Amino acid sequence: MPRIRAVLFDMDGVLIDARDWHYEALNRALKLFGFAISRYDHLVTFDGLPTRKKLEMLSREQNLPVRLHGFLNDLKQVYTTEIVHARCKPRFQHEYALSRLKAEGYRMAVASNSVRASIELMMEKSQLRDYLEGIVSNQDVTQAKPAPEIYLKAAAMVGAAPAECLVVEDNANGIAAAQAAGCPLLVVQDVGEVTYDRIAARIAALNATAP
């Protein structure tokens, strides 16, 4: 296994505690038309999927009219932006982790199933944007996670082979994407587990097995 040269972060649930924001924003939009998803379904089935995928699933399972998808997608985006402006703040532990990793020479990128505008806004509001080489959104690929494309593109962006990129992920779709791309993983439960110490320890363990 090659030595780790880069760190690729998922965004929601890893750098940004946005699961509830996406849930709230989508439900606010759905409620206008008498539809809803439960918090349980959102956590178990929908978390980490792009909005358009969630809408396709709702059309199959709850007969949500397909002609509403475009409007609901736009409205959900407006609501998400409102919530982000109100609640997205810098988190010292993440600023410390990313600044120290950057100082140590690791190249970093965010690879997320969210749309580009949301990622840019959240990275800006949390003051992490300057540490990143770039961002790969669901609009930059033909297949979102769990397909490997987002991580393959992010690896190319940081100029490293997938096997040289540590991926930090929190859910099944993202883990599947990273594994399919051939990237080693650090799996976290939530944003609180994303610390310099954990990332450095995982990199050291992976490097210890390098030839």
Ligand SMILES: [Mg+2]
């Ligand atoms: Mg996630």
